[in-house]
Amino acid sequence: MSAREIMQTQGKLESIAEEIHRFKGFRTNKNDETLKVKVSTFDVGEDCTNPDLRYYCEIRQEDGKTASGNSADSVDSVLVNVNWYDLDN
Numbered sequence: 001m002s003a004r005e006i007m008q009t010q011g012k013l014e015s016i017a018e019e020i021h022r023f024k025g026f027r028t029n030k031n032d033e034t035l036k037v038k039v040s041t042f043d044v045g046e047d048c049t050n051p052d053l054r055y056y057c058e059i060r061q062e063d064g065k066t067a068s069g070n071s072a073d074s075v076d077s078v079l080v081n082v083n084w085y086d087l088d089n
Helices: 003-009 075-080 084-088
Strands: 018-028 034-043 055-061 066-068
Touching (some): 034 075, 055 075, 055 084, 066 084
Antiparallel strands (some): 055 066
């Protein structure tokens, strides 16, 4: 379970995680349609009990679909591990 999922189940996500980066752009889906996406990265903070789960990323597509990946110890790692294919399901 990721840090994000743990915090959501405990109702703490909104009060602990801080959005640190936001990027808006476009992606082409499997049907060759261009859709707007918002890429947000979050930081749980220095006091995270497991530093390997400090950061996470969430993608929101204009049609309401979302994607994320595993939490990680760096922003670079969470961006690399996003499950983009979830936006095509």
